[in-house]
Amino acid sequence: MDLTARAFWLRSPGHGELRDVELPKPGDGQVLVRALYSGVSRGTETLVFRGGVPQSQHAAMRAPFQEGDFPAPVKYGYLSVGQVEQGPDELVGRTVFCLYPHQSRYVVPASAVTVVPDTVPAHRAILAGTVETAVNALWDAGPQLGDRIAVVGGGMVGCSVAALLARHPGVRVQLVDADPERAATARALGVGFAPPEDALGDCDIVVHASASEQGLVRSLELLAPEGTVVELSWYGDRRVTLPLGEAFHSRRLTIRSSQVGTVSPRARTGRDYADRMALALDLLADPAFDALVTGESPFEDLPDVLPRLTRGELKGLCHRILYPTD
Numbered sequence: 001m002d003l004t005a006r007a008f009w010l011r012s013p014g015h016g017e018l019r020d021v022e023l024p025k026p027g028d029g030q031v032l033v034r035a036l037y038s039g040v041s042r043g044t045e046t047l048v049f050r051g052g053v054p055q056s057q058h059a060a061m062r063a064p065f066q067e068g069d070f071p072a073p074v075k076y077g078y079l080s081v082g083q084v085e086q087g088p089d090e091l092v093g094r095t096v097f098c099l100y101p102h103q104s105r106y107v108v109p110a111s112a113v114t115v116v117p118d119t120v121p122a123h124r125a126i127l128a129g130t131v132e133t134a135v136n137a138l139w140d141a142g143p144q145l146g147d148r149i150a151v152v153g154g155g156m157v158g159c160s161v162a163a164l165l166a167r168h169p170g171v172r173v174q175l176v177d178a179d180p181e182r183a184a185t186a187r188a189l190g191v192g193f194a195p196p197e198d199a200l201g202d203c204d205i206v207v208h209a210s211a212s213e214q215g216l217v218r219s220l221e222l223l224a225p226e227g228t229v230v231e232l233s234w235y236g237d238r239r240v241t242l243p244l245g246e247a248f249h250s251r252r253l254t255i256r257s258s259q260v261g262t263v264s265p266r267a268r269t270g271r272d273y274a275d276r277m278a279l280a281l282d283l284l285a286d287p288a289f290d291a292l293v294t295g296e297s298p299f300e301d302l303p304d305v306l307p308r309l310t311r312g313e314l315k316g317l318c319h320r321i322l323y324p325t326d
Contacts, residue, residue: 003032005105008302010072013051014310016303023107031087031110036095038102039079039126039293040319043155043211044234046310048076052236060261064099065108077101081116081125082323091115097128097281102302104323114277119285126320127160127289132260132280133232134160139264140256141205141230145170148203152196152219153210154182156317157232159189159292161207164283166190174200176218177210185317188291203227213240220253228254296320 003023011017026032047053051071053061058070068074078099084091088110096113100106116125134157143149143165151162154177165173166189174192175182176199186193194200196218204227206219211233219229220242258264263271294316297305302321308314 003105003107005103006299007075007104008077008102008299008306009068010049010074010076012072014049014307016049016306018300018303021103023105026086026107029088029110030107031091031096031113032085032105032107033080033082033096033098033100033113034085034105035080035082035100035103035299035323036122037081037126037323038077038100038299038321039129040102040306040309040321041077041079041130041156042309042317042319043157045077045306047234047236048074049306049310052238054237057236063101064112065101065106067101075101075103079126079129079318080106081122081128082106084113095122095125097125097277099129102299102321104299114274114281117281117285120281123320124284124287124289124293125281127156127284127292127318128277128280129260130156130160130292130318131164131283131289132277133157134164135276135280135283136260136264136267137161137207137230137232137258138164139267140258141207141228142266143168143171143205147205148172148200148224150174150176150199150203150206150219150222151191152176152199152206152208152215152222153212153233154179154185155209155211156292158207158209159185159317160289161209161232162186162191163189163286163288163292166288172200176222181315185291189288205230207232209233211235213242216240217242220248220255223251223253225251226253227251228256230256230258232258234259292317293320294318296322299323
């Protein structure tokens with residue numbers, strides 16, 4: 001039986017299309033997955049869509065099952081949830097998460113999928129890749145009991161970090177964003193909210209995820225002496241200027257990068273990528289994460305949806321893509 005699927009490709013910067021693809025027959029140790037949902041990671045995927053990946057980062061920015069090369073044509077994405085149709089007996093029929101681009105069916109090694117726990121609905125599991133980033137950020141940040149923490153930038157990643165910090169006992173957590181609509185999201189996640197000009201200062205930790213120069217500058221301003229900014233933003237080909245004169249040295253401030261490509265060295269010894277992904281999926285049992293999914297569209301509309309997301313015509317956080325059921 002010939003296996004076929006439909007896949008979303010970036011044909012050229014700013015222009016996407018759906019293509020028919022032929023799939024290989026699954027071999028030993030492989031699975032055939034029928035996609036149920038995928039998620040658009042707004043920050044990274046809109047940057048890719050507009051052709052904003054700098055040449056020096058082409059290799060570092062490759063997704064696990066990406067095809068093609070930046071800037072285009074390229075098949076990109078990494079938030080897919082589906083059902084295993086063929087493969088090892090213990091996986092057939094199970095709902096799984098995979099770091100795969102937007103495609104209706106795909107064949108991957110069985111080791112590349114993570115079973116979604118029964119406590120997590122498939123439509124929420126698309127957030128696993130983003131929550132995995134947040135898990136790594138918290139390992140890098142190392143929050144302690146009683147810490148005063150701000151999360152600057154209320155996008156998918158920032159809100160995921162805030163949601164996890166809301167579980168930490170005895171910490172003060174405030175989500176900081178220029179969009180007043182993020183106040184409702186903060187309430188749903190169980191954390192405080194403030195616009196940048198009203199944010200609480202004297203922070204031990206500020207997690208920055210706004211992907212803006214202004215946000216990073218404000219993050220430094222919110223720190224207490226010897227405080228740390230954990231930088232999660234990906235700026236692509238944009239340069240950022242910071243006030244590292246003034247009081248940066250006298251206050252002994254720290255800027256620490258964090259990204260999901262490497263498991264944080266501050267994690268427990270022996271933790272690997274599979275452990276981190278399994279933990280992210282377990283954490284998604286909390287229905288508060290539903291606040292991060294703010295729109296959805298059928299797969300066939302994706303070539304129109306991504307330009308609108310990139311231009312800012314579609315607002316919100318994670319945009320969920322629904323696949324045909326046949």
